[in-house]
Amino acid sequence: MRSPLLPIFLTVFVDVLGLTLILPLLPYYAKDYGASDFQATLLTSVYAAAMFVSGPMLGRLSDRIGRKPVLLLSQVGTLIGWLTLAAAHSLEMLFVGRIIAGLTAGNLSIAQAYISDVTKPNEERTQAFGFFGIAFGTGFLLGPGITALLTYLFRDHPDPLFKYKPPTLAAAGLSLLAILLTAFFLPARKPTAQTGRRLSGMAEYLARPGPRKHLAEFFFFSLSFAALTGALGVYLKRQFNYELHQAGLIFGLSGLIGAIVQGGLLKRLVKRLGEERLTAIGLGTMVLGYCLLGLATNLGFLLVLVVLGSFGAAVVRPSVTTLITRSVTKEEQGTVLGVSQSLGSLAQIAGPAAAGWLIDRNQVVMYGLFCAGFSLLGLLLALQRRGDERRVEQAPVEG
Numbered sequence: 001m002r003s004p005l006l007p008i009f010l011t012v013f014v015d016v017l018g019l020t021l022i023l024p025l026l027p028y029y030a031k032d033y034g035a036s037d038f039q040a041t042l043l044t045s046v047y048a049a050a051m052f053v054s055g056p057m058l059g060r061l062s063d064r065i066g067r068k069p070v071l072l073l074s075q076v077g078t079l080i081g082w083l084t085l086a087a088a089h090s091l092e093m094l095f096v097g098r099i100i101a102g103l104t105a106g107n108l109s110i111a112q113a114y115i116s117d118v119t120k121p122n123e124e125r126t127q128a129f130g131f132f133g134i135a136f137g138t139g140f141l142l143g144p145g146i147t148a149l150l151t152y153l154f155r156d157h158p159d160p161l162f163k164y165k166p167p168t169l170a171a172a173g174l175s176l177l178a179i180l181l182t183a184f185f186l187p188a189r190k191p192t193a194q195t196g197r198r199l200s201g202m203a204e205y206l207a208r209p210g211p212r213k214h215l216a217e218f219f220f221f222s223l224s225f226a227a228l229t230g231a232l233g234v235y236l237k238r239q240f241n242y243e244l245h246q247a248g249l250i251f252g253l254s255g256l257i258g259a260i261v262q263g264g265l266l267k268r269l270v271k272r273l274g275e276e277r278l279t280a281i282g283l284g285t286m287v288l289g290y291c292l293l294g295l296a297t298n299l300g301f302l303l304v305l306v307v308l309g310s311f312g313a314a315v316v317r318p319s320v321t322t323l324i325t326r327s328v329t330k331e332e333q334g335t336v337l338g339v340s341q342s343l344g345s346l347a348q349i350a351g352p353a354a355a356g357w358l359i360d361r362n363q364v365v366m367y368g369l370f371c372a373g374f375s376l377l378g379l380l381l382a383l384q385r386r387g388d389e390r391r392v393e394q395a396p397v398e399g
Contacts, residue, residue, distance in 0.1 A: 005115065009131055010181055011182050015108070016135055019171070025167055027040035028233060044352040047348070051348075056339060059110070075175060083097075134263045140251060140254055143251075145248060148252070216381055218324060222343065223346075224351070227354065231355035238362070258313065266318065278316075280383055282314070283312060283316055289311075290371040294364045316378075355367050
């Protein structure tokens with residue numbers, strides 16, 4: 001691993017670990033304040049709505065003044081958001097904490113832009129995003145497990161809401177650690193955007209054929225994945241009557257699969273199959289893993305579906321991200337990744353809310369089909385593009 005990447009991977013890992021401490025906790029936290037399943041999933045949606053507003057602006061700012069100062073700004077906002085959750089004494093305060101964190105949530109897209117700055121647009125970049133995925137997957141492995149342990153240890157506390165405080169404070173502590181890692185160990189890099197350059201917005205990128213195709217794939221992937229993860233806690237509660245520590249272990253299994261795939265298999269899969277084909281395979285696996293969720297009635301079947309879906313998500317994210325960065329110039333990478341984050345935010349606004357609405361009405365089978373449907377749309381788009389490219393390659397050359 002090249003030296004500029006080591007501190008950014010450590011920073012991403014600490015950020016993601018803090019995020020995944022909170023992810024399985026939020027629906028249980030909200031429901032203990034009297035929220036319905038639908039209201040509980042809205043905690044994810046409001047965070048994403050705030051991130052949708054701020055994502056492109058943070059991306060543009062990082063192109064102009066550099067990645068490091070904007071990353072620090074984002075991490076400070078995340079810290080404030082976690083502290084607000086820790087101090088919450090009502091459902092409204094939970095929403096306030098999520099909005100604060102969302103307005104400054106540029107950590108991951110800025111980190112991805114930094115990786116693009118220091119890698120070549122070939123297998124090296126895909127592998128780098130794979131290591132980024134390892135940090136993400138390892139965070140998903142450890143974070144929910146730590147939350148499961150902490151909430152289990154404090155389950156008999158006289159205050160029934162106290163069990164949510166230790167994981168939230170741990171997430172705040174990890175955010176502080178990420179700030180220190182970024183401030184003291186991440187090398188600063190010169191801004192990539194030219195002075196006075198007009199930075200494109202979402203509409204312009206979606207009007208350009210190259211970025212549009214990959215951004216559309218990313219959107220469908222994100223909508224499917226966001227619907228799954230945003231409502232997974234309430235699904236496990238309703239379908240299996242799992243408590244928080246049990247749900248945390250299911251989230252942890254997903255992280256384990258992601259870490260294994262992106263750590264040991266991704267490089268070989270990319271060399272053998274390429275990002276285009278790997279994206280199609282991953283989306284197809286997600287379709288298989290998600291569509292049967294509503295029929296899962298025992299732990300063994302559930303674990304098989306979790307493994308399938310987790311494998312798919314683990315190969316799609318780094319592959320599509322690489323394709324997005326290849327479709328634009330180096331000076332635009334921060335901005336286009338900000339646009340991709342905004343599309344991801346739109347997915348996180350709609351996906352968890354719709355999934356929560358379905359589960360709130362006991363439509364668990366439709367929840368699985370809803371998640372699988374958007375993976376299927378992404379798969380059809382990937383297959384259509386591959387067909388178009390083969391026809392171009394086989395077309396006779398005039399003259």
